Each structure stands twice: as C-alpha cells, then as structure tokens.
Amino acid sequence: MYKVHIGIEIHCALRTKAKMFSSAFVTQNQDPNTSLDIIDLALPGYLPTINKKAVEYGILVCDALHCTINPVLRFDRKNYAYPDLPKGFQITQQFYPLGKNGYMMIEGQKIDIERVHLEEDTAKMIHHSQSTLLDFNRCGTPLLEIVSTAQIHSVDQACTYVKSLQQKLIYLGVTQGRMDKGQLRCDVNVSLSQNPSQLGDKVELKNLNSISHIRQALDYEIQRQSLLLDQHKKIEMQTRRFDEKTKRTILLRKKETQKDYRYFPEPNLPVIHLDKSWIQEIIARRPRDPKEILDILKKQGIDEKEAQSLLTQKDLTDFYFAVIKYTERNKDVLHLLLSDVRNQMKSHAISLSDVDPRRFAWIVDQKEENFSTNRIRQWILAFLNGKNVEDQIQKAKDEQPHVSRIEEWIRQVCDANQQSIDDYRQGKKRALSYLVGQVLKVSRGQADPALVQKKLQERLNQEKEEAE
C-alpha cells in the first residue's frame, strides 16, 4: 500500500478594521468597489502603509503555533500579472516570514509548521459568460498564510488539523474563520509513495470550502493517484480543483515549470525592528485558548460534553462568560445557550453582540421568584427578538400569588380530595395531575403550574414520610 503525505496551506483573513497595506476598511457585505483607497486600484502615485493590528494578530498566531518570531519585519514583492492584482505584484513576506519552525499537536502527533507570514488578498473576480467583473473591496485584506510540512498521513488527520487550527485561530480572535465565506481558505498538497520515507510527486488541491470538501477531495485524489501508481504511471505535478457536484478533483492547470515571481524586497516599506517587549506584551495579553476554557468550565462543574458543545461557537462561549458575571446560575445559562439561544441564533440570524448579557442574566435570575423554566425560556426568546420583557416579568411578578397563597390553595384542595391523595400514594401518577388541575382551578389560573406541582409533591411526600 502507499503512504500518504499531506501538506496543508491555510490562508486566514484577519479581522482587522483596515486593510493590510491600505487605509481602506475591510468589509464583508458591501456594494462592490465602495471600500477602496488609492493603492487598492494601484492608481499612479500609490504607496503602501502597514497595519499594526495585523502584525499583532500575526504575532498571536505565531506564538500559539510555537513559532520562532522574527522581530525584524520585512516585506517582499511577488511579481505576476493578473487582473485581480492591480499593482502587478502582491506584497508578502517571502524571505523573512513573521514566524517559522512552529508546530501543532494533533492527537498526540507533532505536525511541523514551516512558516507563518503576512500578505494581502487579491480582488474578487466574478465570472459571467461574456465577461468578468472585478470587485476590489476585498483587494488588500490582511491574510495570514500558515504552511505545514507534509507530515500528515491520513485524511482524518488532515481534517482534524484544519478543524483544530480553525478553532485556534477563531479563539485567538484574529479571524471569524468561516470557510464558506472565504475567511479561511485551504489548499492541500497530497502525494503517495511506496517508500514511506520518500515523498511522491505532489498534486495541489484548491477550492476546498469546507471540512467535508477536504475529506471528499482527498478521498478521491488518493484513490486516483493509487490507481495510477498501480498501473506504474507517473503522477504529473499539477493543480486540481474540487468539484462538489461530482465529488471529484478536476485538472485546473499543469505545473510544467515553476513560475518565477521575481521576488525582491519591497522598497517602499522600511525594515522595522519590532520591540521585543512589545511582542511580549501582545503575547501576555493573548486570549484564552479552547483547552484553557474547557478546564475553567469543568472547574465550574460543567459536563465535558456540554462544554465542548459550547466551545464549538466562540460567540456563544464569549457570551456565556459575559453573562455569568452577573448571575451564579451558570448551569441554567449554559443550558439556555446550548438549546434555545443557539437555535434562535440560527433561525433568526441573531447576533449575540447585540444582546445585553446583564439583562440576560437578570432574566435567568427570575427563577428565584419561582417562575418555571419554561417561562424563563419564553422570556429569553422574546428578549433575543428585541422585545422588552421587563414589563412582562413585572406583570407576572405582580400577578403571581405568594407562595403562602399557593400553599393555602393546595391545602384547600387536598382537604377536599382525600381519594386522589390515596390514589397517588398507591402509585397512580395521574392523581397528581388531577390535583394540580384542581389547584389551578381554585386559583383561577393564577398559580404557576410547575410551582404548584412542585409544592404538591413536596407536601404529599412530606405527609407520606410522616405517615411512615
């Protein structure tokens, strides 16, 4: 059988306010060609600047991936002609990447990371049958390129690598990391060899927009190459794209000769010596990574499975920690987040950044007033949809009879329904429901059903104990 060698190259769009070498803002959903500075169209007389935040984000990633950070910041020109590259070159870091010789642990195995470097994105090309349109909004967005060595030997491991890296990057706060939105792009190199210590001729796979695409593309490609090798045919070095409809990889272009990009240092950007203490400061201020957060959640008494579920969404995790600043009912908060809130976010496209954690916490705390979980849930849902629930809750409080009144009604009903009590004691559960209904009737619907049930059960069980 053949040994599989997979190397992965990730381009991560950094969530800075401005572009990498341009002062224009990075945008997501905006009309085409509305967020541009002079350099983005490469108008005569343009000059690049450097986005400091992007460098900070780069440093965070280098540190998280255990890279050696180069404190001397240098940029180079990668020269080639293409309509989506207005300057005719991309500014990147060819000779002195920001970080190198790092690694990531994937299921106990160390995957070496060759380099981490900063560069800029190209414009977006939209192809029509008779023409191609260019949107330069994206042109110049800061990108971080992360290149692993070809030490991944299985499709599973490749998918785990990408997933873990994606989560790490999202939790560092440097990207939103949505593969479907092109914020995290993945190119995969794969080769097969009979001799496990040798690399075969590699094929590059592009246009992989999700983890499942990566899996499907690799599965197909490995099979394709295996067949060729079985027939003693040579694997041609080439670039292939993944076709999601047919789940096959298709030839994009052959790599007969290595393209020459005429790299040379960018003369319009000075060499910058980053202050070592500045670098240390950035690293010291780094956000907690998923593993650290998991430990914290476990210490709070939260089940590991639930914690992992929470961690799959950073915005949910951030919100959880924001809310528990104002309430001690962290398990209640967690359950709400993992069920109703998560669902609402999906179905109603709600963003948690618009939700006030303090008010959320206050609603959860209303459980104190003996309101049922169901009611709390309803209020939370209403709150998420922008409704003012304070009034509703106040009204409910006003209407809610005091516990002593409920206990009074219960006493009333129990006195009048000894038969049902006996039935309950004999194990007829329906008797309890009947009694609850009677209490609700007597209270004219004012009592909360869940509370009534709870109090009834308490009383009945107490009486039972006393009787025994």
Added chain:
Amino acid sequence: MPLTRENIRKQCEFAQQKTQAIVSFVVPEIQDKGRFKDIRIALKDNISLKGYPLQAGSKILEGYQCPYDATIVEKIKQEGGCIVAKTAMDELGMGGSGNNDIHGPVIHPWDASRIPGGSSSGCAALVAVDGADVAVGTDTGDSIRKPASYMGLVGLKPTYGRISRFGIVPYASSMDTVGILARSIEQVESVYDVLKGQDERDLMTFLPKSLEKAPQKKQELLRLAVFDSISEDADPVLKARLQKLIEQLETKQTIKHVQMPQSLLALIDPVYTVIANAEACSNHANLDGLRFGLSSKDQSVENIRSRGFSWEVKKRFLCGAYALHKENQERLFIKAQKIRRKLVDAYASMFTEADIVFSLTTPDVAPLISEYKEDTSIGLSYLKLSNFSGYPSISIPFGHKEGLPFGLHLAAKPCREDLLLKAAKMFSQVIQEMDHV
C-alpha cells in the same frame, strides 16, 4: 508684476512658445495668504494634481485624470501657492534628454540645438524663462541637478525621505527624491521648508529627531572638500573655472581633496541600470489599461502595453525583469545591491573630514542634440551617488561657456540641508567675488 490669472497665462504662453515645456496649463488659484502666496509654481507631470491629467510623459497614461492631490501639492495649496502648469518630462522619468514621444522635446531656451537635460526638463526650462518662479520635480539619478546645470538654475535634491513621495509616479522607489528648481537659493530654501516633513502615507519619510534639534553651533567654518576624481575628463573651460574657485577659497581656508577609486566609480552606471530598471519594471506593472489610462475594449493588456510604452522604456523594463529573474538575481540584482553598499560606504567616507564635498555638476555645458547619447562618463554618472546614498545635494549656477550655463555641485551628510544651503550661499558669494576681481 502682480499675480493675476491674465498675467500668469500670458507668461506661461510666452514661456511655452520658447520652450514647449508645458503639458497642461493649470487654472491658477490666486491666494492672499500663506508663505507661497505670490509664488508661481510648476509641477513635473509625474505629480498628482487633482482634477488634471497626469501622463508622466507616457502614452500609457493617456486619458488619466488625477482624483487626488499628492501630499506636496496639498502642502503647496495650504500655503497659498499658485500652481500654473504641469511640465514635460522624459517618459516615466527614464531619460535625460528632455525628449518625449508624445509631446516632443523641451527646447533649451538659449540654444535650441542643445538638450535641456532631464528628466525634469520642462520644470527647469519653464523656470529659466520665468514662466514660473519655482518648479517641483523629481531626481532619481540626476534629473533635477543636470537640467539645473544646463540652464543656470539652482536645483536641490534633498535627503531621501525628507519630502513625501505620496502621489508621485515612481521610477526607482529606493532612489526617487522630490527636488526643487528655482533661480535663487532663497526661493529653493523657502519651498523646501514647507515641503519637508514626515508623511504617514509615505513610510520612507522620517523626522530626523536628533538632527532637527541640533544645537545651533556658532558660525563655524564649513569644512570643504573637492571631489577630484570627477573632473578629470571635464571640458577645459569648466575645469579651469573650478581651479580658480579652489584658489579663491584657499585664500580663506584649507580645501581638502577627496577621491574614490576609478574602478569603483565605473560601476555606478551598471549598478544603477540594474537596480533602477528592476524597481521600475515592477513599479509600472500597474499600468495595464484595465483601470485607467490608455485602453481599448478589444485589445489585450499585452497590446496596450506594447503601444503604451516607448522602445526605450520597454528596453529598461526587460533589463530590470531580467536582473530579477530567479536564475540571474544573485549575480545581477543582489550583486548590484552589494556594490551599491560599497559605493555608498566609499562615498560616506569622504564626509568624515568634510561637511561639504563639491565638484562640477556636469563635465560640460548642454550637449548638442545631434551628438547626444546616454553619457556614461564618470563626470555625469557620479551624480547618482547622491541617489544611491540618499545624501542631499544641490547644483548652483557656476559659470558660462560660450553663453551656455554650467553648474557647481555641492553635497552634504544626510539631513544637513542646513549646511548645504548655507554652503550654497557662501559659494555663490565667492563665485560672484571671483567674477568681480
């Protein structure tokens, strides 16, 4: 003569008849306040002036109109400067003859059979015939100082990075310097004072913290040195004048003599050719007709670029691309950078015992057009040392040969424009005294 739109227009038209220096007449905005309020300023046509066409002497920028002002233009406008014209230049700054395929040659005001020098040819010619008081151009190898010498003007090339290049069509980014031409040192100085300064849009500009606040030393005598290696092959008339100047100076102080090895000086042109063209071919990769400039719906980028650039420019691009090719980079581009470093070190060492190093700007007066070819003699190529090193230098009027002007070149250490301008004034004084003796 008071500044009015009419007068300015008349002066410009008159100047144009004599020199063909103007590519765009600019509607003058006459201001009543600011340090430049009575000054007519011409801009080389590689400087972005909002609302006006910019071609930088090249067909490829046909139809391009600037949607923004260069930083220096913003500064000029803020100080009430009256911009009167965009002036002709060698294509994309690449050349020194003052000729251009798209609007013809700039004419030397005193002898139409001679080149005006370039690439800031229009700038110099316009100022020389009083079509403008001051002109702002660029100097990448000699493009301010050479025409200054040939037309009897003051031409300053400040320290690299003292004036912002934002909004200016580049040539070789590591050497491009904004320069100023005028008929007097005082005018050059006043314009430099306004234009200099750090610009956050040009990261190669800087504020020389330590030097800006250099303690004003007492009226110390400037230490002077003459750059001997340069004038060996100069015209005898010019050489004699230089000798006379040295003798005049020696009555008041000792003049050192400094040299650089001829073998090293001979490398200036090949190094320049490699580095400047490499940077230029990359810089101009944005000129493809897709977003601005020369375009045609049915034509490919290849076709547009073929039509848009002159043969001279194409030749330089090829040279630059060749030097950057993977197989060649080590022995051409990288080697050239290393030699540049050696040249700069040797140049800098001349300033250890001298504040000012002087020499003839050009070895002769403006050459005849019929005899002109790219001159690679050391007497001219040495001017590129200022651009390799970034050191400031200035050319001031020195004398005449058969009615044609030639200049004296002064250089100083980085950020010592104060000493440079002081020296320029002192030298001018001595030159005047020389002629009255």
